[in-house]
Amino acid sequence: MNIKIRLTLMNFMQFFVWGAWLITIANYWFGTKQWDGAQFGLIFATMGFASLFMPTITGIIADKWINAEKLYGILHVLYAATLFYIPQVETPNQFFWTIFLAMCFYMPTISLSNSISYSTLKSSDLDVVKDFPPIRVWGTIGFIAAMWITNLTGSKASANQFYIAGVAALALGIYAFSLPKCPPSKLIEEKSTITQKFGLDAFKLFANYKMALFFIFSMFLGGALQLTNAYGDVFLDEFKLFPIYAESFVIKYSTIIMSISQVSETLFILAIPFFLKRFGIKRVMVIAMLAWVFRFGFFAYGDPQGNLWMIIFSCIVYGMAFDFFNISGSLFVETSTTPKTRSSAQGLFMMMTNGFGAVLGSVVSGWMIQKYFTKAYTNIQSLADHVKATTTDPHLLKFLEDKGISVSGNGDLSRALDVKDWHNIWLSFTIYALAITILFMIFFKHKHTKAEEKAIEAITH
Known part of the structure; x- marks a missing residue:
């Protein structure tokens, strides 16, 4: 089979096994299990906790001791086994630890899938820059496909969503062993300290005022990233409380409506070069933050009938909110660090947004919603x-x-x-995102550098 097709299938399945339950798990928690809302925030925090250490640990293992594709396959088999066990869990505490274990197996596979793709493309004499993006976009398509299947099979509030993901993860784990060999590179020096091996020396970048400010804002904005993943679908589903909306398309197919966000994500990637060239890195970051304001604001005032357009627009602006900050932020890190610290700095950027930020947003939002709304x-x-x-x-x-x-x-x-009280929940998130945007505009002073202009020029061609 053509190597590009094989990698495309891997990327499709990589995010399929996540999308089958990530957006709909709140329906299972609140609707089927009727568990406490304050504890739900901890469920999404598991991704942040696992992201803090598991990718680094598995990266070291893949670099020193075991083929990346084999480790990738093993992790997906273990992830599948954990997913199959989830429906047997009867208490919120047990559910937390089970999901946390699942995330410890799954989160490292995201970076491993990229490593496998890069290594395989290079060994096949293909251009990573040119050939990887069309392959990676199928990951988002896989995520969307999983959301649609979960919704159309009537599984968005049942344990079946975990079985769908589990079967797919098991198939991917087995398939991984047939991928081209990616042997250990053994690039980690024996004399490296534990701090260096885990990339913690990147925290030295906090000594730079501008970098410290950027990472802090990344953390606070990262707190917003999981909010709509955690609560978006259940928000739409709970409109069935109101008889006027009970039989609407939005209620029946809330997960499909939410998948517009992922479709938007794939389309806005194509617009990034234009925006970067026209507005520059800082302004693109600000545009991304304003998009989060509109994402939450449209949800606050949307409903399945008269204001359905607001819900649709909220899903559309998500692509801008998500893509623009992640890519412009990554470019800022790329052009503001030295080659020696660049990889660690990129890892720290991901750690602040998907690690500390995700934990902060998930825990605080869960507590706040349960206590005040x-x-x-x-x-x-x-x-x-x-x-x-x-x-x-x-x-x-x-x-x-x-x-x-x-x-x-x-x-x-x-x-x-x-x-x-979903209106005030989304309104509070809107105010939060707006405050972050205003503070960022005031305190983050930044002008274009030649390195940035060169990086932007490279993207636009």
Whole structure:
């Protein structure tokens, strides 16, 4: 089989096994399990925790002791086994540790898949810069395909989403052993310190005021990255509480609606060269931050009928918000560091956004939503008032029935039903993103350098 096709299949499956549950896990947590919302933030924090150390550990192993494709396959098999076990978990604490274990196996495979692709393309005398992007874009397509399959099979609130991901991960793990050999490069020097091996010496960059400021803002913006992944689908799904929206397309196919974000992501990548050449790195960063403001703001005022366009636009601007900051930030790091510290600095950038930032955003948002924006209804009439319905409304009763909640003769619910104030949740995220943007514009003083102009010129050609 053509080597490009083989790598394309690997990249497609790499993100398929993540997309099958990442966007819909909140429906399982809040809808099927009815667990506490404050603890849900910790579930998305597991990705940040795992990203802090696992990619480095597996990178060292692949560099010194074992072929990258074999390690990649082993990790996916272990990831699959963990996914198969998730539906058996009965408590939030056990769920946290199980997802954390799954993330410890999965997160390193993202960087390993890139390493395998680079190594294989180079050994086949192909141009990495030219040939890898068209291969990598199939990863996003795989993520979208997984979201659609989970939604169309009626699995977005059930344990089936983990089985779908598990079967695919097992197949990918087995397939990985057939990939071209990527033997250890043994590039890590024996005399390297533990600090150097883990890339922690990059923290010396904090001694530079501008770099320190950039990394701090990266962390705070990274806190916003997982918010819509964590809560976007369940936000749309909970519109079924309102009878006027209960049978709308958005409710039935909320995951497909959310997949517009990933489609947008692939399209905005094509626009980056134009924006960088016209506006420069700092302004592109600011545009990305403003896009996050609109991402949350449109969600705050959107609904499945009259303001459906806001939900659609929110998904569209996500591509700009995500791509523009990640790529312009990476370019800033690339042009502001020396060759000796460049790789470590890029690792630190990823650590601050996907590690510390993800943990910060996930934990704080979970606590904040549960404490300030969630109300527990114990009486059917109070819930009916909330949704502007009556106890005889068939949509409301069906919703309660789907939740496994029976209504007693006196109108009390058998257990409390949590209802979230999504408007103010998204509004608070909007204010947060706007504050970060304004502070960044004020404190991050930056002018173009010749190195940046050269890097931008290279991208645009």
